[in-house]
Amino acid sequence: MREFFITALIDMNACLILQDREGHYVCITTLPGHWTLKPGVLPGDTAIFGAGIGARLAELKAGLSKPGDRAELEIAAGDDTYFEFRCRLVEMGNHEVYMMTVVIDRTEDRRRERLLRALLREVSHRSKNLLAIIQSIASQxxxxxxxxxxxxSKFRGRLHALSQSQDLITDSSWRGAYFRDLLKQQVDRYVQENGDLVRVSGEDILLTPNASLHVGLALHELVVNAVSHGDFLARRRPIEVSCERIETGFGPQIRMTWVEPLGPLGDEALVAARTARFGSTVLERVVPSSVNGRAIHRLESDEVRYELTFSQDNEE
Known part of the structure; x- marks a missing residue:
């Protein structure tokens, strides 16, 4: 059974120490590599773990008086390592009372806890940002x-667009979303049977989470406007969409371009179209301000052009 228990302790990454009532070491197994016992030195808490830890263990054990009493102590041993000391008085079959100490390496547990706390903070931060975006969209x-x-009608559509973009961000472990996936979401929803009439070119850029949400919202607005007020479906004239990296005086940036062809419009028809399409400030204010970028939105007699330019490393 000796080999069985020692193997089990090794698998548990644990060390077992047994002391008699006078504090003499009776048994020690699988001492963590962080500590060593010098040859010729009698084993003891101070000899093995050092004066600081030895003093804390002595104080902890002094508070245990009868079999069954137990206490725990966690120690940061340096080099970002953590060990848990579990001390307990036990009565053996010969009615002798011993001090049993189990030393467990908790380093990986603590690292996972720190990572989990960081992730929870990140989720909280992003949730607050998302709620702020929703509030802004509702207000506008x-x-x-x-x-x-x-x-x-408008709010539900915009909220659904945000939800779709958020799904892509979550699926990428919060890295962001690819531009073509954002466009495909909106095309599939509103012009699925005529998806060939929305052509995309340029790079399939991975956008940051913040940019993904707002570019997805802009694409939603553009697709809805095109379906509601445009004639590209009737005329079978494709919309051209592109995304590319560009160098500017402000550093590397991303430029998204939407060019939607229109049939010839007279002056009155052009004014009516502008009134219908430009009733929302989402494309011209909400989206560009949210990504610290700038937008050009023009409706001419033969086309609608929208350009959104923003920093490549934009983040909320």
Missing amino acids: TARYSGTLETFL
Whole structure:
């Protein structure tokens, strides 16, 4: 059984120490590599673990008086390592009372706990940002909606676009989302049977989480406007969308371009189209300000052009 128990202790990454009532070491197994016992030196808490830890263990053990009493102590042993000391008085079959100490390496546990706390802080931070985005969208939607029905319709669409983008971000372990995936989400939802009429070129750039949410929102607005107020489906003239990295005086940036062809519009039709399409400030204010970028949004007699330029390493 000796080999069995020693193997089990090694697998548990644990060390077992047994002392008699006078504190003399009777047995010690699988001492952690962090500590060593010099040849010729009698084993003891101070001899093995040093004066500091030895004093803390002595104080801990002094508080145990009868069999069954137990106490625990966690020690940072340096080099980002942590050990838990579990001390307990036990009565053996010969009615002798011994002090049993189990030393367990908790380094990986503590590292996982720190990582989990960091992840929870990150989730909390991003959740607050997402709620702020939703609040902003609700406010802007309400400001430019004449009726409750209009507000609900627009707000639900925008909220769904955010939800889709957030799914992509989550699937990537919060790295962000690829531009073409963001575009495909909106195309599949609104023009699935005519997806060939939205052509994409340029790089498939991985956008930061913050940029992903807002670029996805911009693409939602553009697709909805095109379906609701455009004629590209009837004329079978494709929309051209591109995404590329560019160098500017502000450093490397990303530029997204949307070019939607229109049939010839007279002056009155052009004014009516601008009124219908430009009722929302999402494309011109909300999105560019949220990514610290700038936007150009023009409706001419023969096309709609939207350009969004923002920093490559943009983040909330």
